[in-house]
Amino acid sequence: MNASTSAARTKSNAERKTIRAERLKLLRRNKAFLVGALILGFWLLIAVFGSIIAPHPYDAMDFMAVSKKPSGTYWFGTNKLGQDVYSRVLAGTQLIVWMSFTATALGTIVGGTLGLAAGYFKGWFDIILMRILEAISAIPVLIVALLAIAALDGQSSSITVGVIGFVFAPNIARTVRAAVLSEAELEYVAAARLRAERTPHILFKEILPNVLPPIIVEFTVRLGYAIFAIATLSFLGAGVEAGSPNWGSQISENWAYIFSNIWWPTLFPAAAIASLAVSVNLISDGLLEVFEV
Amino acid sequence: MKKYILNRLGLSVVTMFIVATIVFFLTRILPGNVARRYLGRSATEEDLVKFNAKFGLDEPLFTQFYSWLGDLLTGDLGTSMAFNKPASELLLPAIGYSSRLALMSFLIIVPLSIAGGIVAAMYRGKLVDRILTVGGLSAAVIPEFVWAVTLILVFGVILGVLPVTAFPTRGDPTFFAQMEHLILPSTALLLVLFGYIARITRASVIEALESDYMRTAVLKGLSRRRAVVAHVLRNALLPSIAVIASQVPYLVGGLVTVEIVFNYPGFGTILRDAVGGRDYAVLQSGVMLTSLVIVLFQLAADILFAVLNPRIRSRITE
DSSP, X not given: OHHHHHHHHXXXXXXXXXXXXXXXXXXXXXXXXXXXXXXXXXXXXXXXXXXXXXXXXXXXXXXXXXXXXXXXXXXXXXXXXXXXXXXXXXXXXXXHHHHHHHHHHHHHHHHHHHHHHHHHHOHHHHHHHHHHHHHHTTSOHHHHHHHHHHHTTOOSHHHHHHHHHHHHXXXXXXXXXXXXXXXXXXXXXXXXXXXXXXXXXXXXXXXXXXXXXXXXXXXXXXXXXXXXXXHHHHHTTOSSOTTOOOHHHHHXXXXXXXXXXXXXXXXXXXXXXXXXXXXXXXXXXXXXHHHHO | OHHHHHHHHHHHHXXXXXXXXXXXXXXXXXXXXXXXXXXXXXXXXXXXXXXXXXXXXXXXXXXXXXXXXXXXXXXXXXXXXXXXXXXXHHHHHHHHHHHHHHHHHHHHHHHHXXXXXXXXXXXXXXXHHHIIIIIHHHHHTSOHHHHHHHHIIIIIIIXXXXXXXXXXXXXXXXXXXXXXXXXXXXXXXXXXXXXXXXXXXXXXXXXXXXXXHHHHHHHTTOOHHHHIIIIIHHHHHHHHHHHXXXXXXXXXXXXXXXXXXXXXXXXXXXXXXXXXXXXXXXXXXXXXXHHHHHHHXXXXXXXXXXXXXXXXXXXXXX
């Protein structure tokens, strides 16, 4: 009995490995995915090394060089305070990267756990949880976030990260729950129950590895939304520290000057947001295509 | 059918109750210091007591919750602490303005996105399809404010062809002048929503194109275009309705930012000011009204969906 189940499991592990190899091959051939990965990789490098390559401190003001056009000294020009836009875009990279990744990871852990439990236990727990999740998604993400940030009096990026993470949890929970519902019917789950494995073991060791693909896709999709939401919140001045070089804050501080043709302090962070968001979207699209084959 | 509608209606009421609970307790996570936060550090104990008594904040939290719910149900949206007048006087005109912008955007977004999806499906795999799908979805992940600011830069400043505020300032504007002011804000919303609606329309048109009835229609001698108009659209537009309804929360979220950028006196601007000024009554009632609109749209879409497609009706009621 014991020997045969472990044999069945090694076989399924081998199968899993070939599927994984197959998918990696498909991903390597997916042009959109590769372009996305390249751009995201670039931004991750900037997030890590940005402060080293920045020519000026991001908050240093040079009142002799206010609103200067892009030039050899100031690659992206300077803003109305004489701050180097290039250095500020580099500094902002680190902020948006850590905020969006942490928020999404938090949402995935909370939502994934809830979804696993809801899909496995079903019954009342599932019904009540799904009702609450539906209610949360009846309020636009941006508005829940604004409300929570106002309630917590939070002009801090960590509070924003927490709020976005919790707001995203319902959607992730729903995806995971749907995947678990079909998994829980399969024989290996019944087998694990017969072996009298403990519930956490069944949930996290047996079911979780098999529902990882939808979780990974959902993670990248939510990462895109997190970038969207965090950029927008910082543009609205909610949940960020004053004077922070957040890309959204830079745009909100400088965009009024585009009417005097001072476009560079706005356009460079705007292009940065756009390219980061698009790169994540290309990655999640590529993953979606490959995992659904 | 009646049973299905009643069932959906009941679920919507439950959803609204949960929303109310979340909204109320979220704004009171830190209990007791609404007055302190509102009146500032210099306020005396006496001021705080007076303020709490005036707005009923001295009662137990659950009593406050139920009286707040009761007020909402009778149409009392509370009192704005910042302006010291009924919140409805601030919210209702703002929602009127927002609806106008939302309606205008919807009139642009829905036909264009559906047309985009149909074109992409008919030229599946060709360059047009790639541009529409990849382009549409890439545009969709860029925040509205980035689009708004870029559109203002290009069309308002460089080309100087379109107005950069959403609200005509001078005199008594004609209908067309008002519409002209709404073009850029609507375009910013279009760019974000186009991709999702077009993608679903494309997928369902492709499914319909590959169906048996389509083959029959073509074999019967109908031209491809005639067959698409007569057979495909009817079946393919159903999923689009569901997606359009599911995009309403995003449209509302987008309205908030777009209104602020284009300086439009709508609901988003009110909400931002309420957040900034910690105006809880306006904030709570505003969010409740938003959710109500979203839940009603969802309900309407579900019912419409069921009316148009009996197969789905029976599946949902199970």
